[in-house]
Amino acid sequence: LDATSSGQVRLEAQKGRTAFVGSSRADTWGFNQPFLGPTLRMSTGRATQVDVLNSLDEEISVHWHGLLVPGTVDGGPHQTVAPATTWSPELELTQPAATAWYHSHIHGATARQVQMGLAGVLQIDDGQDDARGLPSQYGVDDLTLVLQDRRFSRRGEIDLSLTMPDRMMGFLGDTILVNGQVGTMAVVPKGLVRLRLLNGSNARIYTLALSDGRPMHLVATDSGYLDKPTRLSKLRLSPGERFEVLVDFSDARDVTLTSEHNPNTGMMGGMMGGRRQQSGRFSVLPFTVDPTLPTRITRQPDDLGGSRPNGDAANAIWRRLSLDMPMGMGMMLGRSDRRFSINGDAFAMGRINFRVTQGTIERWTVNADMMMHPFHVHGVKFQVLSENGRAPQRQNTGWKDTVLVNGSVDLLIRFDQPAPANAPFMYHCHILEHEDGGMMGQFIVG
Ligand code: C2O
Ligand code: CU
Ligand code: CU
Numbered sequence: 001l002d003a004t005s006s007g008q009v010r011l012e013a014q015k016g017r018t019a020f021v022g023s024s025r026a027d028t029w030g031f032n033q034p035f036l037g038p039t040l041r042m043s044t045g046r047a048t049q050v051d052v053l054n055s056l057d058e059e060i061s062v063h064w065h066g067l068l069v070p071g072t073v074d075g076g077p078h079q080t081v082a083p084a085t086t087w088s089p090e091l092e093l094t095q096p097a098a099t100a101w102y103h104s105h106i107h108g109a110t111a112r113q114v115q116m117g118l119a120g121v122l123q124i125d126d127g128q129d130d131a132r133g134l135p136s137q138y139g140v141d142d143l144t145l146v147l148q149d150r151r152f153s154r155r156g157e158i159d160l161s162l163t164m165p166d167r168m169m170g171f172l173g174d175t176i177l178v179n180g181q182v183g184t185m186a187v188v189p190k191g192l193v194r195l196r197l198l199n200g201s202n203a204r205i206y207t208l209a210l211s212d213g214r215p216m217h218l219v220a221t222d223s224g225y226l227d228k229p230t231r232l233s234k235l236r237l238s239p240g241e242r243f244e245v246l247v248d249f250s251d252a253r254d255v256t257l258t259s260e261h262n263p264n265t266g267m268m269g270g271m272m273g274g275r276r277q278q279s280g281r282f283s284v285l286p287f288t289v290d291p292t293l294p295t296r297i298t299r300q301p302d303d304l305g306g307s308r309p310n311g312d313a314a315n316a317i318w319r320r321l322s323l324d325m326p327m328g329m330g331m332m333l334g335r336s337d338r339r340f341s342i343n344g345d346a347f348a349m350g351r352i353n354f355r356v357t358q359g360t361i362e363r364w365t366v367n368a369d370m371m372m373h374p375f376h377v378h379g380v381k382f383q384v385l386s387e388n389g390r391a392p393q394r395q396n397t398g399w400k401d402t403v404l405v406n407g408s409v410d411l412l413i414r415f416d417q418p419a420p421a422n423a424p425f426m427y428h429c430h431i432l433e434h435e436d437g438g439m440m441g442q443f444i445v446g
Helices: 110-116 164-169 263-272 328-332 432-437
Strands: 008-019 025-031 040-043 047-054 063-065 090-092 098-103 119-125 142-150 175-178 186-188 192-199 206-210 216-221 224-232 235-237 242-248 255-260 281-289 317-324 354-356 361-377 382-387 402-414 425-429 440-445
Touching (some): 098 110, 110 432, 119 142, 192 235, 235 242, 361 382, 425 432
Parallel strands (some): 186 281
Antiparallel strands (some): 047 090, 063 098, 098 119, 192 242, 206 235, 216 224, 361 402
């Protein structure tokens, strides 16, 4: 859905029926279609008028994950859209080109609403991709890939039930969906192909690689392009994150995008007496090369025109956040009443956790023990200063808005967008069961 010339977009949240496996159809939700939403393309440097109509029976919200816009149009849990009403935010984008996304964000219902299908990709376009030498033919050499997992009931419905390990670690499905489809494959031209990867799963962390070991060249992270491509053999993609990579198919050989199993399964699986660590890899998406498809790009670009953040933390205000599981000593001693929380506080709609001064820079140290949590902040992009006291991994050297915390990360964040008390920004774990369970907080910027 291209809004780059009209500056207008209409999204209708609606019910549908979708066949995922076999001939049985599942009840699903989507925007303008039965399941998931269309890829929206918006121009940076101009305003886009959005109309979100809610044709479902319950309230929703639509959060623009990755857009640097004021809290009043961010679409967080305070901006609910009641059934049969329309929400009409104006999104004025001034940020660099990037792959963002949108999804519902109703407190306590985000996991279920996203599982049902309230999510889609949003591309921020600056019209410069040809000049950069990047593949940009949508669906030909520029593929948008949304990775999700689901379970289906025997009747073929989306299974929303949570096992005990799901309640602790987040929902894990047994079936992989790419762009809402099971068992699909991609046909690509003989040349360089760009993959815009979004992890839209509730909790599954993918560790991606190509089956024959060929490299991926990272060109963009959550919030935009790098200065130049970075070669990776593996890419870890946690819920909410986006990475854009180039893959070279000029040898015309077929290859499969694969993933390692969820790294969080094993860490607590033993302790919980639940699932055992699975080893080996599974297939995410097979690629077949069709040499008759048009290729425009055969050479790796060397200057992407983007940047890597390189800030100075010396004068930044320092905040420490700890992502807390409802266990630890309390649970060991038989007190299971604790909830998911940050610094011991479970999310409360009516409580603002802190205030940030607009235009300032802060250093946030985020800690997670027991398991890995993807940490996301609304209304900002940030620099990963360090991971466990060392230089960030290569895939985390670009601008980000979501980062997988495996131990401890240090972030440097600049707060430019305003967020008043009635429309605060959220910070949370992007494992949606954790977010709904209270591992979220909110702050105002002013
Ligand atoms: Cu993608 Cu607060 O979320
Ligand atoms: Cu967000
Ligand atoms: Cu979490």
